[in-house]
Amino acid sequence: MNVYLHKNAMHTKTEKQRQIIEAAIELIAEKSIQQLTIKNLAKKLGVTDGALYRHFNSKIDILLGILHMFQAEARENLEQVKKSRLPALQQFEDIFLYRLKYFTQRPAVAAVIFSESIFQNDVRLTRAVNEFLTMHEDTLRIIIERGIRKGEIRKGILIDETIYITIGSMRYLVTRWRLKGRDFDLYEKGVQLLGNLKELLKC
Amino acid sequence: MNVYLHKNAMHTKTEKQRQIIEAAIELIAEKSIQQLTIKNLAKKLGVTDGALYRHFNSKIDILLGILHMFQAEARENLEQVKKSRLPALQQFEDIFLYRLKYFTQRPAVAAVIFSESIFQNDVRLTRAVNEFLTMHEDTLRIIIERGIRKGEIRKGILIDETIYITIGSMRYLVTRWRLKGRDFDLYEKGVQLLGNLKELLKC
């Protein structure tokens, strides 16, 4: 294995790196992001601590690996929806539901994306979270503007505020779901929320 | 000082306890919640680590002290607004702006309230954050229901979803403000957001 290329540059990922990232995601989902330690991760993989450092330079690089994976998948969805020539409200729904499903099926994603408070001390992690959010904001803005131009979305709305409302309400819903020990059906509640949001946008 | 009463029961707080809490809030605001360590806090107060343990049993008790302080102030505001016989939309605005000002003027409040990911491993902290949120949700629900009955708020709205939208969008606005290094006027943006939210509620 070319150490330089994979451990440092990391445009692509080796099979082992993918396995480690996958185990890390599981660990976060089962325990919590606080329990994602090198020791726990190595134990889960049945290896010793040192072995992980053959594949990643640092723990932060593992976290970045997770974030980049999510980001790549999210970007694909956003681009695909943007390209589709569906009505703006349908595109809005597609993005909303895709993300909602993702949070429901992979609770670790939410755990990571919502951990700004833990990442605060690292520039790269902060930047990655920031990019993830900005990416969603930008796509929503394009879709909403297009919808307004095509007369599918109400002209009077304030775009920035609508974006904050959309992303913020989903985030809060997921936060509540997690804080309350997942005692309600996230997807169902999310669909109701979506209905409400679409009402705001409709002409 | 009666150690048992103040260190353990803590219905009231001594002057020293208040000073420590105040210093902790400042520390969080200046640095971050990650930098709130016993050592840093003691240094800020010009004492040694051990001295803090004369006033609090653990670091978690200090954090709980902060949360309880915020909670008490928030509760006072919520109760006062609820008692006032102002129109529902005005009450909604009062609560929204009170909280927005609080976040603007005391950024540490947001840092603490938004740190669920860090608190996950402690039951008491999780519960305190939960209570804080529930308190706001409950008050908003009462105000909105009352507004609907009095014909001041649109009948068709879904109450739960509206609450998620309100709290979620403010949280996200503050999160963005913090992540972007406070590069926009939080209060101004918040007022715009409020305008948008009031539109949803209006008949």
Next chain:
DNA sequence: CTTATGTAAGTAAACATTCACATACGGAAT
């Protein structure tokens, strides 16, 4: 004289990271 408060030094645990050494493995040379 008793109690509250502070200090200095230390403890123990958790954590990320490193390093000297061992093994496994694939291809090249014999």
Next chain:
DNA sequence: ATTCCGTATGTGAATGTTTACTTACATAAG
């Protein structure tokens, strides 16, 4: 095929740092 060698991968123990927290002792105050 067998030997040989370089590289990739893993191990076990150790390192150094950062934590919260403790304890024996001192001082101040009422």
